[in-house]
Amino acid sequence: MIPRLVISGTASGVGKTTVTVALTRALRTRGLRVAPFKCGPDYLDPTYHARAAGSPCHNLDGWLMGQRAVLETFTRAASDADIAIVEGVMGTFDGASPTSDAGSTAQIAKWLAAPVALVCDASGMARSIAALVHGFATFDPALRIGAVIANRVGSRGHLDLLRKALPAPPIAGGFTEDALLAFPERHLGLTTAAHDVVPESLFAAWGERAAEWLDLDALLELARSAPALPTRASASAVRASASSRCRIGVAHDAAFHFYYEDNLRRLEALGAELVRFSPLRDRELPAVDGLYIGGGYPEIHAEELAANKALLGRIADFSAAGGPIYAECGGLMLLTAGITTSDGRLHPMVGVFPAHAEMRDRLQALGYVEVETTAPTPLGATGVRFRGHQFRYSELRQLDRIDCAYAVRRSRDGELSREGWIVKNTLGSYVHAHWGENPAAAAGFVDACVAFRTR
Numbered sequence: 001m002i003p004r005l006v007i008s009g010t011a012s013g014v015g016k017t018t019v020t021v022a023l024t025r026a027l028r029t030r031g032l033r034v035a036p037f038k039c040g041p042d043y044l045d046p047t048y049h050a051r052a053a054g055s056p057c058h059n060l061d062g063w064l065m066g067q068r069a070v071l072e073t074f075t076r077a078a079s080d081a082d083i084a085i086v087e088g089v090m091g092t093f094d095g096a097s098p099t100s101d102a103g104s105t106a107q108i109a110k111w112l113a114a115p116v117a118l119v120c121d122a123s124g125m126a127r128s129i130a131a132l133v134h135g136f137a138t139f140d141p142a143l144r145i146g147a148v149i150a151n152r153v154g155s156r157g158h159l160d161l162l163r164k165a166l167p168a169p170p171i172a173g174g175f176t177e178d179a180l181l182a183f184p185e186r187h188l189g190l191t192t193a194a195h196d197v198v199p200e201s202l203f204a205a206w207g208e209r210a211a212e213w214l215d216l217d218a219l220l221e222l223a224r225s226a227p228a229l230p231t232r233a234s235a236s237a238v239r240a241s242a243s244s245r246c247r248i249g250v251a252h253d254a255a256f257h258f259y260y261e262d263n264l265r266r267l268e269a270l271g272a273e274l275v276r277f278s279p280l281r282d283r284e285l286p287a288v289d290g291l292y293i294g295g296g297y298p299e300i301h302a303e304e305l306a307a308n309k310a311l312l313g314r315i316a317d318f319s320a321a322g323g324p325i326y327a328e329c330g331g332l333m334l335l336t337a338g339i340t341t342s343d344g345r346l347h348p349m350v351g352v353f354p355a356h357a358e359m360r361d362r363l364q365a366l367g368y369v370e371v372e373t374t375a376p377t378p379l380g381a382t383g384v385r386f387r388g389h390q391f392r393y394s395e396l397r398q399l400d401r402i403d404c405a406y407a408v409r410r411s412r413d414g415e416l417s418r419e420g421w422i423v424k425n426t427l428g429s430y431v432h433a434h435w436g437e438n439p440a441a442a443a444g445f446v447d448a449c450v451a452f453r454t455r
Contacts, residue, residue, distance in 0.1 A: 001226075001228050002074075002075070002078045002079070002081070002084055002226070002229060003082065003083040003084070003220070003223040003224040003226060004078070004083065004084040004085075004086065004112060004114045004115075004223055004226050005083070005084070005085055005086070005114065005115060005116075005117055005219060005222060005223040005226075006039075006086045006087075006088060006105060006108065006109040006112070006114045006115070006116045006117070007019055007020045007023070007085065007086065007087050007088060007116075007117050007119060007149075008088035008091075008092040008105045008106075008109065008116050008117070008118055008119065008145075009088060009090070009091055009092065009105075009118070009119045009120070010091055010092070010118065010119070010120045010121070010132060010136065011090070011091045011094075011121075012090045012091065012094075013121075014119050014120055014121045014151055015119055015121065015151035015152065015175070016087050016088055016119050017045050017048060017087060017183070018151070018175070018183070018206065019117075019119050019149055019151065019175070020036070020045075020048075020049060020052075020085055020087040021048050021049065021051075021052045021203065021206055022052075022175070022206035022207060022209055022210035022214070023085060023210050023214060023216075023219065024036055024049060024052040024053050024085050025052045025053075025203050025204070025206055025207030025210065026207045026208075026210035026211045026214070026216055027082075027083060027085075027216065027220075028052065028053060028054060028207070029207050029211070030216070032082040032083055033055070033080065033081045033082045033083075034052075034053040034055070034081060034082070034083055034084070034085055035053070035055065035077050035078035035080075035081035035083070035084040035085070036049035036050060036052065036053040036055065036056075036057040036058075036084075036085055036086075036087075037049075037057060037058050037059070037060050037074065037077070037078075037084060037085070037086040037087070038057055038058075038059050038060070038086070038087050038089075039059075039060050039061065039086060039087065039088045039089040039104075039105050039108050040059070040061055040088075040089030040090070040103070041059065041061055041064060041368075041388075041389040041391075041432065041434070042059065042089065043257070043258040043259070043260075043295070043432075044192055045057075045087060046058075046059065046261070047192045047257075048183065048198070049085075049087065051198070051203055052203055052206075052207075053085075055081075056077070056261045057261065058073050058074075058077045058260075058261045058262055059260055059261070059262065059434070060073060060074060060086065060108050061103060061108075061434065061436075062095070062101075062102060062103050062104070062107040062108055062111065063095065063096040063102050063103030063368055063387065063411070064103075064368070064387045064388070064389070064434040064436065064437065065262075065387075065434060065436035065437055066436065066437045067111050069262075069436030069437060070108065070111055070112075070436070071111060071112075071229065073262050073436065074112060074229075075229060077261075083220070083223050083224075084223075086108065086109075086112070086114065088105030088108070088109075089103075089104070089105055090104075090105070091105075092104070092105050092106050092116070092118065092136060092143075093105075093106050093139065093140070095107065096368055096411055101140070103368070106140055106143050109143055109144075110140075110142050110143060112226075112229070113226060113227050113229065114226050115144050115145075115146040115147075115222050115223065115225060115226060116143060116144060116145045116146060116147075117145075117146065117147040117148070117149055117172060117219060117222070118133060118136055118137075118145050118147070118148050118149070118169075119148075119149045119151055120132060120133070120148065120149075120150060120151065121151055121152050122150035122151060122152060122153050122158070122162055122174060123152040123153070123154070123177075125162070126161055126162070126165060127165040129148075129150065129162050129165055129166050130165050130166045133145070133148055133166055133169065137169060145169055146169055146222045146225070147169055147170055147171070147172040147218065147219060147222055148166065148169055148170070148171045148172065149171070149172055149173060149174055149175075149214070150162050150171055150173075150174030151174055151175050152174075152175070152176070152177045153174045153175070153176055154176065155176065159171070159173070159174050162174070170218065172214060172215045172218050172219050172222075173213045173214035173215050174213060174214075175209060175213055176213075178209075181202060181205055181206060181209075183198060183202070192254075192257060243271060244271060244272070244273040245270070245271030245272065245446065245449075245450050245453075246271065246272050246273070246289040246290065246446060246449040246450045246452075246453050247272070247273045247274075247275055247286070247287065247288045247289050247290075247449075247453075248267060248272045248273070248274055248275065248288060248289065248290045248291070248292055248445075248446075248449055249275050249276075249277050249285060249286050249288035249290070249291045249292070250264070250274050250275065250276050250277070250291075250292045250294075251276075251277060251278070251279050251291070251292070251293040251294065251331065251334075252276040252277070252278065252294075253278035253279065253280045253281065254280060254296075254297070254300075254301060255279060255280055255296050255297055255298045255300070255301040255304075255305060255330065256279060256293060256294055256295070256296040256298065256330055256331060256334070257294065257296050258294045258295035258296050258328070258329070258330065258432065259292075259294045260432075260434050260435075262434065262435075262436055263433075263434065263435050263442065266435055266436075266439055266442040267292075267442055267445070267446060270442060270443055270446040271446060271450075272290075272446050272449065274292075275288055279293075279305055279308065279311055279312075279315075279334060280301060280304055280305060280308065281308075282308075282311055283308070283310040283311055284310070284311070284314060285311070285314045285315065285318060289323070289324075289449040289450070289452050289453040290323060290324040290325065290326070290378070290445065290448065290449035290452065291315065291318065291323065291324070291325040291326070291327075292325075292326050292327075292331075292445075293325065293326070293327040293328070293330075293331030293334060293335070294327075294328050294329075294330065294331055295328050295329035295330040295331060295432060296330040297330065298330045298333045298334050298339060298349075299333070299339055299341055299342070299357075299359050299393075299394065302339045302341050302345075302347040303347055305334065305339075305347065305349065306338075306339075306347040306348050306349065312348075312349060312350045312351075315334075315335070315350045315352075316350050316351055316352060319335075319350075319352045319423065319424060319425070319426045320424070322424055322425045322452065322455075323425060323426075323452055324378040324425045324426075324445065324448040324449050324452055325352075325378070325425065325426040325427065325428075326378050326379065326427050326445055327426070327427065327428040327429070328428075328429060328430075328431065328432050328433065329390075329391075329392055329429075329430050329431075329432060331428065332353070332357070332396075332421070332428035332429060332430060333349070333357035333394060334349050334350055335349065335350045335351075335352040335353050335426065335428050336349050336350070336351070336352075336353045336355045336356060336357045336396070337349060337351045337353070337354060337355060337356055337399060338351075338356050338357070339356070339357045339358075339359070339394075340356055340357070340358040340359060341359055342359045342361065352423050352426050352428075353396075353402055353421055353423060353426075353428060354398065354399040354400035354402060355396045355397060355398045355399055355400075355402065355421075356396070356397045356399065357394045357395075357396055357397075358394060358395055358396075358397055359393055359394050360393055360394065360395060361393075362393070363391070363392070363393060364392050364393060364394065364395045365390040365391070365392050365430065366390060366391055367389060367390060367410060367411060367412050368387065368388075368389050368410075368411035368412070369387070369388055369389060369390060369408050369409060369410055369411060369431055370385070370386075370387055370408070370409045370411065371385065371386055371387070371388060371406050371407070371408055371409075371420070371429075371431055371433065372384070372385045372406070372407045373385075373405050373406060373407075373420065374404070374405055374406065374407050374418075375403070375405040375422065376405075377405045377420070377422060377427045377444075378425055378426075378427050378444070378445055378448040379427065379441045379444040379445050379448075380440060380441065380443070380444025380445075380447070380448075381444075384438070384440055384441050384444060385438055386433050386434070386435060386437060386438045386441045387433070387434060387437050387438075388431040388432050388433040388434060389431070389432050390430050390431060390432065391432070392430055396421075396430075402421045402422075402423065403421070403422050403423070404418040404419060404420055404421060404422070405420040405421075405422045405427065406418065406419040406420025406429060406431070408420070408431065419431065425448065425452070
């Protein structure tokens with residue numbers, strides 16, 4: 001039995017992340033072990049949930065991962081917790097399709113057989129909350145909305161008025177708006193919850209507000225009403241290997257930190273020892289057999305990255321020697337000849353790919369994609385398939401021909417494009433991949449690192 005609760009919303013921007021962080025910290029303050037989760041392809045919100053819970057946050061995405069991987073990830077990550085808190089994505093029924101629940105919070109809640117606490121923006125609202133919640137509660141009979149959290153209420157009196165207007169499902173509290181407690185944002189949404197960006201006092205304050213404004217006992221009772229999941233036996237599907245087959249350097253600092261926790265755990269389960277290094281601070285690469293360079297904000301730190309010529313040279317040498325490198329989005333930008341920032345300045349980078357990554361003032365790509373490799377890559381032989389998503393403000397301007405190894409199909413309209421640039425054993429792409437649906441991609445990368453180690 002895993003007590004669990006999904007925090008969903010009537011729309012994006014209603015305060016799901018704030019409610020999730022506040023509730024998680026309040027429960028942790030009570031001495032409970034909280035396993036945090038985030039629906040959808042999000043790298044930023046999970047950093048807040050991990051800080052609030054004091055444990056890693058895992059993404060759950062029905063479209064990217066499929067039901068089996070979602071259940072396995074959930075049962076594994078929540079197996080030792082007292083309660084699991086899952087933040088939804090966008091509105092409750094929003095996802096990869098306008099006509100189904102694919103990729104939505106509702107899909108995850110139903111797969112987990114988890115009750116839902118619905119967050120709504122109650123500012124300027126009275127009896128209308130009853131009509132709003134009635135629509136969400138009855139739209140899909142298979143979804144159980146067991147509580148409502150009224151965010152941005154005007155006062156205690158306003159919250160009492162809303163409770164009279166909506167007797168069921170019960171309103172389990174709410175929050176007034178407080179600009180002093182707002183989390184910092186920038187062009188990709190929230191900033192990462194690094195300790196030097198978001199002070200611990202902010203998490204403590206939200207935990208205190210949750211203890212004061214939310215009915216924690218009622219929410220705990222709701223979470224404990226969830227039935228047993230039949231997949232407990234599969235919770236060990238992704239466990240770290242006892243022996244190290246290879247060492248993989250994982251770029252991790254303020255410029256590079258977009259990784260799915262599940263991807264990292266899969267590499268470890270296959271025998272990879274993960275070694276963090278910083279392209280911003282380190283002058284030498286650690287002794288590794290492969291490099292995994294995820295996304296992040298290289299454009300914000302472009303000047304500092306360009307100044308670290310020693311480390312950029314070591315990465316170039318590793319690539320030239322045939323070392324396997326897998327890079328996504330920000331990692332791809334690092335491997336180009338340079339990044340042109342929004343002020344028009346060109347900052348030299350590693351130079352594996354003869355191209356410039358140029359920042360734009362609007363989104364260049366957004367949405368789910370399906371990938372099939374059309375040539376051998378560090379992820380395996382031709383024909384490896386996996387799913388991912390794109391969210392980027394930069395585009396690649398090629399300076400010379402670069403071989404492509406990906407056929408990328410957009411989920412939204414089926415449009416096909418070529419991508420996945422490859423030079424020797426270095427693969428770079430704008431696609432943020434999740435390997436849950438096809439673990440063969442993670443296995444292929446580990447095999448490539450083992451082969452390089454034993455060459």
